Amino acid sequence: MPEMTSSVAAFVGGDGERSPALTLPAGVDLTAKLGRLTLKNPVTVASGTFGYGHEFHRFYDISQLGAVMVKGTTLHPRAGNKPPRVVETPAGMLNAIGLQNPGVDEVIRTELPWLVSVGATAIVNIAGHSVDEYGEIARRLDSVPGVAAIEINISCPNVDQGGMAFGVHCPSAAAVVSGVRRATKLPIITKLTPNVTDIGEVARAVVDAGSDMLSLINTLVGMVIDIERRRPVLGNTVGGLSGPAVRPVALKMVWDVARQVKVPIIGLGGIVTAPDAIQFLLAGASAVSIGTANFADPLAPLDVIEGIAAYLAAHGHRGVAEIVGAANPGFLGSRP
Amino acid sequence: MPEMTSSVAAFVGGDGERSPALTLPAGVDLTAKLGRLTLKNPVTVASGTFGYGHEFHRFYDISQLGAVMVKGTTLHPRAGNKPPRVVETPAGMLNAIGLQNPGVDEVIRTELPWLVSVGATAIVNIAGHSVDEYGEIARRLDSVPGVAAIEINISCPNVDQGGMAFGVHCPSAAAVVSGVRRATKLPIITKLTPNVTDIGEVARAVVDAGSDMLSLINTLVGMVIDIERRRPVLGNTVGGLSGPAVRPVALKMVWDVARQVKVPIIGLGGIVTAPDAIQFLLAGASAVSIGTANFADPLAPLDVIEGIAAYLAAHGHRGVAEIVGAANPGFLGSRP
Amino acid sequence: MPYIGRATVTAKREFARNMVSITIQCPAVAQESLPGQFVQVRAWPGPGTAADPLLDRPLSVAGVDKQKGTFELLVRVVGRGTRLLASVPVGETIRVTGPLGRGFLEAAGAAGPSILVGGGVGLAPLKFLAEVLTAGGHEVLSLVGARNAAELPPPGELAGKVQVATDDGSAGFHGTVVALLEQMLTMVVFRSGRVPAPVVYACGPTPMLRALKASATLLGLPVYLSLEERMACGIGACRGCAVRQVGPKMAAGEVKMVRVCHEGPVFAAGEVDLDA
Amino acid sequence: MPYIGRATVTAKREFARNMVSITIQCPAVAQESLPGQFVQVRAWPGPGTAADPLLDRPLSVAGVDKQKGTFELLVRVVGRGTRLLASVPVGETIRVTGPLGRGFLEAAGAAGPSILVGGGVGLAPLKFLAEVLTAGGHEVLSLVGARNAAELPPPGELAGKVQVATDDGSAGFHGTVVALLEQMLTMVVFRSGRVPAPVVYACGPTPMLRALKASATLLGLPVYLSLEERMACGIGACRGCAVRQVGPKMAAGEVKMVRVCHEGPVFAAGEVDLDA
Numbered sequence A, B: 001m002p003e004m005t006s007s008v009a010a011f012v013g014g015d016g017e018r019s020p021a022l023t024l025p026a027g028v029d030l031t032a033k034l035g036r037l038t039l040k041n042p043v044t045v046a047s048g049t050f051g052y053g054h055e056f057h058r059f060y061d062i063s064q065l066g067a068v069m070v071k072g073t074t075l076h077p078r079a080g081n082k083p084p085r086v087v088e089t090p091a092g093m094l095n096a097i098g099l100q101n102p103g104v105d106e107v108i109r110t111e112l113p114w115l116v117s118v119g120a121t122a123i124v125n126i127a128g129h130s131v132d133e134y135g136e137i138a139r140r141l142d143s144v145p146g147v148a149a150i151e152i153n154i155s156c157p158n159v160d161q162g163g164m165a166f167g168v169h170c171p172s173a174a175a176v177v178s179g180v181r182r183a184t185k186l187p188i189i190t191k192l193t194p195n196v197t198d199i200g201e202v203a204r205a206v207v208d209a210g211s212d213m214l215s216l217i218n219t220l221v222g223m224v225i226d227i228e229r230r231r232p233v234l235g236n237t238v239g240g241l242s243g244p245a246v247r248p249v250a251l252k253m254v255w256d257v258a259r260q261v262k263v264p265i266i267g268l269g270g271i272v273t274a275p276d277a278i279q280f281l282l283a284g285a286s287a288v289s290i291g292t293a294n295f296a297d298p299l300a301p302l303d304v305i306e307g308i309a310a311y312l313a314a315h316g317h318r319g320v321a322e323i324v325g326a327a328n329p330g331f332l333g334s335r336p
Numbered sequence C, D: 001m002p003y004i005g006r007a008t009v010t011a012k013r014e015f016a017r018n019m020v021s022i023t024i025q026c027p028a029v030a031q032e033s034l035p036g037q038f039v040q041v042r043a044w045p046g047p048g049t050a051a052d053p054l055l056d057r058p059l060s061v062a063g064v065d066k067q068k069g070t071f072e073l074l075v076r077v078v079g080r081g082t083r084l085l086a087s088v089p090v091g092e093t094i095r096v097t098g099p100l101g102r103g104f105l106e107a108a109g110a111a112g113p114s115i116l117v118g119g120g121v122g123l124a125p126l127k128f129l130a131e132v133l134t135a136g137g138h139e140v141l142s143l144v145g146a147r148n149a150a151e152l153p154p155p156g157e158l159a160g161k162v163q164v165a166t167d168d169g170s171a172g173f174h175g176t177v178v179a180l181l182e183q184m185l186t187m188v189v190f191r192s193g194r195v196p197a198p199v200v201y202a203c204g205p206t207p208m209l210r211a212l213k214a215s216a217t218l219l220g221l222p223v224y225l226s227l228e229e230r231m232a233c234g235i236g237a238c239r240g241c242a243v244r245q246v247g248p249k250m251a252a253g254e255v256k257m258v259r260v261c262h263e264g265p266v267f268a269a270g271e272v273d274l275d276a
Ligand SMILES: Cc1cc2nc3c(=O)[nH]c(=O)nc-3n(C[C@H](O)[C@H](O)[C@H](O)COP(=O)(O)OP(=O)(O)OC[C@H]3O[C@@H](n4cnc5c(N)ncnc54)[C@H](O)[C@@H]3O)c2cc1C
Pocket: C038, C053, C057, C058, C059, C060, C061, C073, C074, C075, C076, C077, C078, C079, C080, C081, C082, C083, C121, C124, C125, C227, C228, C229, C230, C231, C265
């Protein structure tokens, strides 16, 4: 049964092997226009899952990506939380890295120049303990070459102060965004937390405060307990749930937000394959991010880019924008 | 390699085969005391995943369960939502059944007597469109033989009016509970939705309103899009996410609520195995419910009961209560 | 009581393109199954050890050998569950729950001359039905549709008379199996004025069933359909597979749902709403 | 650049109780691997087709055959990932990423007379190290600990001199491998006054490493440890496996994290905090 054998092979040892270069169909323009931010293609990689890109650049040329959202960057260096920091869960994982990063000045000094040197489009994800701190980080990044946009992380569940605390209430979320808005002319993406009763409300608040775009979702708060030691597995007790497990929740939130704001949305949460990504585009996201999937399959973003292109070609579309929001009757954003 | 073969066998074709009767170690008392509600053991089955028990009684004697939470019951019969009503997701599923049920009078007339006749402990899950309707259903159930408790479902994401709308705000949640409290002397369990910013706040509100116990979590709202048809897979557009995927989120919420209220908690969300269930007990749940796992392994609750008993025996405990909250330093409930 | 537990794969062969016949040793299912009933199958770890795919997959019983205690599945590989099942090596065990649901002859009430109409995997339950009907001495005509010749079952696989139809005309009638039925019914059955009229049993994609329901109703033949609906439990508990009951038996304004996995999968065509 | 792609399982054998040796055809990994480096392995579908288990599993390279282009893993079956790996039939492919991380000799800077201390799966990288060291003409003494005789590797599996210790005394020294080391060091090495002093390389459970760090530091020997930490990416991207750097090189108040998967898994004992 030769055909059976080939259909079976894909099931042992993970998904397929692929070349580190992209193969794209002719006649499809993958350019993603997100307001005044234009990306080569709609596939970006999510903050915290890609470091500053070095590790993945060993496997493929990361300038092929729509953008690299770098690890959450703070004003001062942070060591992060105590181990264990990660634990696997059904179709997902919890992380409580705690924003380990070398601080914004070091990122400006070494990481951003390197990203520029390899031709990558860099978006800097920032996190602070106070409205002022967010503003200060943004100010330092404002005129740095190679920063395409700032992504405001008001949704990190793994730090004591700040982080998600800002993102669950409209007034504080809006205050952070206004502060950053005053500090920079760069395009601002605000990254929303799913740990709220009504994400649409927060979305509207941060757009009103001047956010040019939104990205969603960050992680859901979760935990795992070690039943032999009778204590949480993570050193930080709780962590953020990500990966395929959360995809239906993320998609629903993108769907909702796309009906309530007109700004471009970057959709993420559990995307592994092109069909996953296409669901988010059809729901109303103008671009997507690949997060946890990078850990399970470092080449996943390349498959997603190619798969989106193939889907567009197969359905006779010439550009990505043609399918953005196409499954969502209430989509508010603009389409060509 | 004979040992390898045996360790490998468990991986093809699902988890093990088992007898429909329980094998329990001597010297372990599984009784679960939830205030004035006493259950044979702490393992119940979740509303909506067990019908009224008939289907599972073909496979094993359901009187062996701690309790059966019957399908969400409304004042009048409901046909439920249009198909498709279920779709699989990574390590989970979405459902949008829409509370298909024959109405409270029919449940009283046929289902409850049957449950009594087989010796099952029945808890009736109720859902209404208004505070009055919840009260009326509770009133009709109040003096019916064989109703061990009422579980108030203010967390169903799959109905247009009522359902989850009540559960996401403290005042409406409290109003439903007060109404039911006035209508019945039966123990009241309030089932909380995870789709909120602060579940502890809702928990405190419903306990203040007279809920004897809490159960959590109901499903997370989610969706899946069919990328070929470009529309949501579910007839109802959105559905409730359940199964192992949500377990870390559920556990974290049980952990939080157990630090904020003193009443007994029934923990659920993605429990499949005894180690999963024990995590919830250690976090502070006095009992657990098995939901979606019943679909993937109809005998799962029996494995969970046996596994909890074996764990207690192996660790020298004589009763379940000894481990309730044992991993949670802030546990507020009482332990012997 | 349906069986639940392990069962061993004893043989596999390619039945048609992308469709595998799998023989499974399981005396309980072999003894009890009736044509049109199905089993829930899990051919991968879990749910405790690995939770994705989470749910079992429903598959019709395509035949039984009561002597040997085996039954057959005809599986079209369409996604990850069916692919994992097709990849189980002979000799390994899978988990089986069943037989489940109500079969063709239980729905119809009696056996007699029959026309079986099947497309794609709809073949599976019809193969079993053809066997049981011919063994009972009833006349059987099977109309088998496929996209092309490669997807057709090999000749001789189905008991009784068989006519085939392909979408591309690469074998048999050029067109749908329903069009073939229409042609045959007007030409053969009615011209012969035969009594009793044959019963039509069908299984296949919903659009095919809809078309069939329309034509056969027109011709006044009793039609029984095996439906497919997305399932979670497969045993009647979740109400996930419910379809709306329709027809003369229903009171005005009455809404009644039936479960494909429990009251079905076989229903009289007039009994269920295929348009939801 | 580490290899990423499929590789074929060419042999399997039971190495010790519950521990399997798996040989994998993968010339890139066979050529490039150094003792102490590891690979990330996925021996099940996904992540796209099935997402549970989600993450690859890190496993040390236990030996290479550059001629044949194969490398060896020694896998203790402790959970679902290792069990799925152990169940892959010979001839099937798995996905391999590697080699990854920094090995023993890169951490130490030079090869010389060595004492290898391993418990449980800690054996895997030490087997490779012993081979490379003896092939380089260096004296090697391996101290292998296990709970009991059945869990010990068969004699002759490790190059160089081997001494064993079991917790239950069913073979060799009765006690921990660290206690055995203490006894040997005071008795043999120091009494002989040999120069240069041997380097100690160790891999095993953290409590063992902690005990070893304490005793060896006491005796003034250089010690290199291969650490294990829960990993998500295994390639340095997620910062999930970070441990705190300590020691004289650090400025007062300075906090620096190192990644077990990238700066490690081998570190000088004095360089990392084992107590977090
Ligand atoms: C009562 C019954 C009997 C059946 N008998 C057979 C049989 O004998 N032989 C056979 O090959 N198949 C049969 N099927 C269909 C079979 O169950 C599905 O093909 C199988 O579950 C798909 O699983 P998968 O993991 O391979 O596909 P998935 O990866 O789950 O899905 C593959 C594709 O099919 C779609 N899909 C999956 N399930 C359904 C559904 N229920 N309805 C509509 N679309 C769906 C998905 O959206 C996706 O596009 C039967 C179904 C039912 C309900």
